[in-house]
Amino acid sequence: MSIILRDVVLPLTDFTLEVSLELTANTTALYGPSGAGKTSLLEVIAGLRDARGTVELHGRDVSRLPPRLRRVGYVPQDDALFPHLSVRQNVFYGAQVREDAREHSAIDVLEIRPLLDRSVKKLSGGERKRVALARALLSEPEVLLLDEPLSGVDVALRDRVLEYLVRAREEFPVPAIYVTHQMEEVTAIAEEIVVLERGRVTERRLL
Amino acid sequence: MMCRLLLALLVVLPLHAAEVRVFAAASLTDALTEIARDYENRSSDKVVFNFGASSILARQIEAGAPADLFLSADEEKMNALVARKLIDPRTRVSVLSNKLVIVVPRRGGKSITDPRQLAQPRIRSIALAEPSSVPAGIYAKKYLQSLGIWSAVAKKIVPTDNVRAALAAVVAGNVDAAIVYRTDARISKAVRVVHEVMNGPRISYPFAVVADAEQPRAARRLLAHLRSQSARDTFARYGFDVIQ
C-alpha cells in the first residue's frame, strides 16, 4: 500500500475534489476527462496544494510535510524545465549524488546523454519529456507522479516516447500515478485504472 | 436714505484699503508681526509678509516678485538692489541694529565660557545662516574671523537657509551651538545664550520702498509707522537696538 489518501477534500472552481484511495498497483493510471481534478490530485500528493485529509506515502504520513521532504518526483504537464539552466543543470538539480559520477542510468535509459550540454530552449517536444522525467528520477523519489507525459508530443513520435517511458518504468519501478486521457497509454503502461470525474472516483479496476 | 448712504460707504471703503506686501529679514518676524497687527487695527491697510533670508528676498525682487517694502538685514543687499534701480532711494532709511549671540541648547547643551572654545573638538557642529550670502551668516563669519578661529571652525559649520533655521537647529538639539541675533535667542526658551558679542561687526537694517511697488503710498505710510515711537518701543522690547 504505497499511496494512501484518506478523506482528501479540496474545493475547486466548479466542484469539490473528494477522494479516499488506497493504491496497491505499481503503476496506476488516473483517467478522466479534462477538468476532472486529476492535476489537482497530483498536486495534493506532491504537497503543492493544501487540502484537508491525510496523504500517506509508504506508510509515512506526509500530510503536513513540505514538498521537499515528501520524496515525490513530479513531472508536470508542461515539463517545467528551468529555462535559464542547461539540460545538465536541470537534470542534476535534485540529484543526491555528485554531478560527475558515471553511473546515472536514468540518463542512459532515456538516452539524453548527448543532450546534456544543450540549452533547454533547443530541445524538441519529445526530448523535453525525457529530460523532465530524468530530472525527476535523479532525485531518487519514492513515488512518481506523471501528468499527461505524452501531451504536446507529435503524434508521430508518441510511440517512441512511450517506449522510453516503459523502459524507464522497468528500470525504476517506484510506485507511480500516470495521468492521461488516452486509453492506449493506459493499457501500455498501467496495472490499474482509477477513473476520476468531477472530483470523485467513479470507477476502479485492475487491468 | 441713511441706509443707502451706509451701504455705499461699506462698498467704497474696502476699495481704499491697500494690501502692502513686505519682504522682511527673518530675524524681524516676531517684532514685525506684532507691529503689523497693531497697524492693521489703526489703519484700513492690510500687511502681507514674506519672511526669509535677505539674500533670497533680494533675488526674488530681482526676479520680479511683487514687493512693496524691503526690510533687509544688511546694507549690501540693499545696495545691490539700489544699483539695479529696483529701490526708490529717497525712501531708504536705516532704523535698527542688532547684536550677535552664541547660543547652545538649554537642555543638554555643552558649556561654553569663552567664544574661542568654539574651535575645540568637543564642539562638533555650529549652525550659522549661510555665511556667503545671508546677512546673519556674513556677520557671524566676520566675527569668527576677527577671533582668528574661522579656519578651525569652518568644517564644523552647518549652513542654513536663514538665521531662524540656525536657531531651530539649536532648539531641536541637533547642533552643539549656533550664532544668531540676540533678538532670535530671545524668542525661544529652549536655547541658552552663552556669549553676547559686544564688539562685533556693525549690524544695520535698512528699510526702503521698492521701485515699482503696486502700493507705493500705502508702503510709505507703513514705513513711516515703522519709524514711529510705538513701533520703536516694540522693536526695543524684542531686543533690537534702535538707531537714530
Place this chain on the structure above:
Amino acid sequence: MSSNEWAILGLTLRTAALATLLIVPPGLAIAWLLARRRWRGKSLVETLVALPLVMPPVATGLILLQLLGRRGPVGGWLHRTFDFDIVFTWRAVVIAMMVMSFPLFVRAARVAFEEVNPRLEQIARTLGAHEWRVFVTITLPLAARGVLSGLLLAFARAIGEFGATILVAGNIPGRTQTLSLAIYNFVQLGRDADAFRLLVVAVVIAFAAVWITEAFLRRRA
C-alpha cells in the same frame, strides 16, 4: 570640472551607491513576500512601503528629522548611548536616499518576482530544494532583469534626492552637499554659471543611467 565639483560628484556617487546596496536585502525580502505570500496586514505593509513615493519628499524628511535627531527616539538613543550623530552627517544623506528609493526598488522587484512562473519554483521544491535554494537558483535568476532595472532606478532616484536630504542632512559642503543640494546652493548664492555646470553633470549621469539600463535590458531580452 574643478576639484570641488569632483568632490561633490564623488560624495553623491558614494552615498547613492551605499544607499542602493543597503536597500537590496530588505528590498528583495519584502518584494518576495509581497509577490509570493498573503497574510493579514499585507495591504498595510504595501501602503507603508509606497508612502515615501507618494508623500512630499520634504514631509518624509521632516519625519526622518524627528526620528533621527538628537532628541528623537532613534537618534536620541544613539546620541546618548554611543555619542553617535546621524542628522547633519553623511549618514543622514544615505538614510534619506534609502528611504526615498526603497519603494521604487520594491515595486520593480515585486513585479519581476510575480512574473516568474510559480510552477518552476514548485518543481524545484519537489526536487528537494529548500526555500533559500529555490530563491537563489530559480526565482532570483529568472527575475534578474526586472530586479536589476529596479536597482538602477533606485540608484538614479538616490542621486536626485533633494527634499528629504536637505531637511535631515543639511546642505553642508564637503559633508552632505550632494549634486542636487549643490545646484540649489549655487542658485541661492547667485552663482548661476556654477549651477549650470553641475546641471550638465546631472543630465549626463541621468542620461548614462537610462542608456545603460535600456541597453542591458535589450541584451537580456
